[in-house]
Amino acid sequence: MMIPACRLADLPRGEAHRLDIDPPVSVFHTDDGELFAIDDTCTHQDASLADGWLEGCEVECPLHASKFDLRTGSVDAPPAKLPVRTHEVVVEDGMIYVQVSTDAPNLPPCVAARLAGGLA
């Protein structure tokens, strides 16, 4: 599924844009000008990685500082232990699109339970 995210011109370097799909996905524009998309929810707890600390090709979770590699989704150290999914990014006519992965996401237990149970 190809989802339009935002205009490239509206996403400055060093910033992230969250797509409010289920589960949410975020597009990161690195300081070097590269674009990456990963699952937005940290695999440890319910934190948005778009709110995180972007440095090079890594984003540090805003809550407990596990770092995710934007290229592979892998995580460096606890408390998070599982990687996030990565998604393909395409830019066409100045518009950023995300091709959402069909793999199963690694959602933290609290979020997974909420999605499964349909609870608010």
Next chain:
Amino acid sequence: MRTVAVVGASLAGLSAARSLRQQGYDGRLVVIGDEVHRPYDRPPLSKEFLAGALGEAELSLESDDEDLRAEWLLGSRAVGLDPRDRAVRLADGREVRADGVVIATGAAARALPGSEGLAGVHTLRTLDDARALRDELARGGRLVVIGGGFIGAEVASTAYALGLDVTVVEVAPTPLAGPLGEAMGAIVSALHADHGVRLLCGVGVKGLSGETRVDAVLLEDGRSIAADIVVVGVGARPCVEWLEGSGVVLDNGVKCGADGRTSLAGVVAVGDCANWYDPRAGLHRRVEHWTGARERPAAAVATLLAGGAVEPAAPRPPYFWSDQYGVKIQFAGHAAAADSVTIEAGAADTRDVLAVYRRAGDPVAVLGMNQPRPFMRWRKQLAAATS
């Protein structure tokens, strides 16, 4: 270096062991811990674990496929350090001789004098503490929390969500005034009243009453608060008694340099037991937060491996978080250094504050309540300003 002993098998000790391997140390690695458990995460003990939302397996700090090639001496308490051959003496009489020693023995919860042996009275530091408290909270009743600091406030918040009747007693006029300052301490601790948790401030605890089981908390002003369960959350003391007489200088924990080095060559200290030198402030500080215990060991291990020949990178300003009544509280920097604090976003009444602390106009600390994105911006700015 052929043998390194890490004393303390929790977050700081595990982070040190990991850093040793990441930085290329290939020798014998012995990790000594007095708890019988593999390294586990403490923050959930007052939150999700206490609430029953997280199990013990999920507290583990190690990943399934992780192999540090370490010898784990668990359930072994270190009782002494012989400075001549850097031998760590264990309670069972064994000795571990090492070329390098990492002190990571953390801190232990302070107890209330005179409460020993009284059932229903708890402190919260270890997994065993948390299991015992969780089982008691499950029975319900009236809980009195002594101490309105972060641990006390989190226990109150968790117990409130479990349906208990909760009272918090705090000796200071404003809870959290130490870490957050008066104004913000008042705003954060107002979360208790929002949820019908009683907060009694400015009054000390004289003692507890009860024969075999606690039945009330006696206050210095003569009041008596009926209690089925009492949690004592009055801070922690660094676990450094075992180092007395070793030549390692102790002063509010292990006194160490900005790179973790202690007064003994080949010995570094990390985590909650370490009183690090802060070169910018020109003083030593002991910071009892998760992120420091996780990040600082890399610098200390580099010092150890290089024999003290490296300049450590400036650490980021201290950071911690807390979760209370569904509000994410985040803090970075040093509130005590500030001469002003202003709310830059959100508002006190809606409990979604972003507050910046300044000294002579320059930001020195930032507090967020449910403001993760602007908080992170400020945290980055603070790090850039102080590096």
